[in-house]
Amino acid sequence: MVKSSFRLKDGEIPSIGLGTWQLEGKKGLDAIVHAIRGGYKMIDCAFSYWNQELVGRAIKESGVPRSELFIVDKLANTWHTAAEDCLDETLKNLDVDSLDLWLMHWPSSLNHNGNDRKCPRLADDSVDYEKDWDYLKTWETMVEIQRRRPHEVKRIGVANFGIKELERIIQTGVVPEVNQVELHPECNQKLLNEYCDKKGILLVGYSPLGSIGSPLLKNSKLEAIAAKNNASVAQCLLSWGIQSGWPVIPRSSSPERIDQNITLIQLSEDDFRRITEIGAESPKRYINAPWYTFDDH
Numbered sequence: 001m002v003k004s005s006f007r008l009k010d011g012e013i014p015s016i017g018l019g020t021w022q023l024e025g026k027k028g029l030d031a032i033v034h035a036i037r038g039g040y041k042m043i044d045c046a047f048s049y050w051n052q053e054l055v056g057r058a059i060k061e062s063g064v065p066r067s068e069l070f071i072v073d074k075l076a077n078t079w080h081t082a083a084e085d086c087l088d089e090t091l092k093n094l095d096v097d098s099l100d101l102w103l104m105h106w107p108s109s110l111n112h113n114g115n116d117r118k119c120p121r122l123a124d125d126s127v128d129y130e131k132d133w134d135y136l137k138t139w140e141t142m143v144e145i146q147r148r149r150p151h152e153v154k155r156i157g158v159a160n161f162g163i164k165e166l167e168r169i170i171q172t173g174v175v176p177e178v179n180q181v182e183l184h185p186e187c188n189q190k191l192l193n194e195y196c197d198k199k200g201i202l203l204v205g206y207s208p209l210g211s212i213g214s215p216l217l218k219n220s221k222l223e224a225i226a227a228k229n230n231a232s233v234a235q236c237l238l239s240w241g242i243q244s245g246w247p248v249i250p251r252s253s254s255p256e257r258i259d260q261n262i263t264l265i266q267l268s269e270d271d272f273r274r275i276t277e278i279g280a281e282s283p284k285r286y287i288n289a290p291w292y293t294f295d296d297h
């Protein structure tokens with residue numbers, strides 16, 4: 001049986017969520033409605049996906065009660081100094097009273113008043129970071145907001161944090177519930193996973209298929225394992241993630257693939273090990289950003 005949820009300190013997080021990055025327009029709306037009606041309980045959103053209103057509309061249109069859903073959203077890099085405003089906008093855009101999980105999207109505070117809402121730049125084209133502010137202050141702000149507004153922000157966590165950034169924020173005494181990072185067989189984050197396990201932080205796997213145009217989906221060795229299991233490569237990758245010990249949040253705009261991604265299989269120990277080995281042959285990270293340099297682990 002594929003695990004349907006993972007434990008958090010005070011509840012459960014579903015094993016599968018729908019990623020909503022780049023879901024736009026009528027196709028995006030229909031995809032989200034289809035996913036929620038088809039059984040997706042977790043919806044992974046972000047202020048900087050600029051589609052929160054669309055997601056909010058889809059939640060309403062699905063007819064599934066809010067109480068049955070697990071809504072994740074993220075504080076945008078350019079809003080670290082205005083975190084509470086970002087939260088208020090988020091709740092308004094999604095038209096919901098609460099978030100089940102609110103994440104700091106990146107440990108990167110960018111100029112709130114800069115020349116771009118996503119990645120402001122200075123005259124020399126370097127990234128325009130917020131002056132006299134860093135993610136530790138942002139974490140302290142999120143902790144304070146969550147304490148004051150626990151019914152609106154049920155839990156807080158982070159995304160794209162490496163060990164050194166986690167070490168810093170943990171000094172505050174408040175450990176993030178979740179660290180959402182890129183996770184698939186080519187990016188298994190072994191050291192980070194071991195560290196988070198010790199600290200009681202659950203990893204959540206983003207880009208679990210290897211993101212747009214993923215070579216993993218065309219890997220002939222993975223295709224052979226998928227054929228043997230009468231499944232698709234995507235289903236094997238997602239099952240591999242959940243069997244590795246983390247929830248996964250694949251994104252699709254296609255109703256057929258959305259259905260496929262929530263119908264997973266139990267991999268045998270041998271197939272699980274083979275997929276791990278195939279990934280280790282060509283370690284690769286598909287998501288990079290100008291405002292952050294990942295440590296090599």
Ligand SMILES: NC(=O)c1ccc[n+]([C@@H]2O[C@H](COP(=O)([O-])OP(=O)(O)OC[C@H]3O[C@@H](n4cnc5c(N)ncnc54)[C@H](OP(=O)(O)O)[C@@H]3O)[C@@H](O)[C@H]2O)c1
Pocket residue numbers: 018019020021022044045105159160180181205206207208209210211212213217232234235249250251252253254257258260261287
């Ligand atoms: N915290 C962060 O910084 C961060 C960063 C990246 C992503 N994320 C989150 O993670 C989610 C997922 O990551 P992602 O969007 O980068 O990539 P992904 O889910 O790994 O892959 C998405 C791509 O795979 C295709 N696809 C989906 N299901 C498929 C299937 N069954 N068979 C074949 N192709 C399939 C999709 O195309 P179709 O639409 O055509 O199906 C799309 O091109 C995002 O949407 C976002 O919510 C978070």
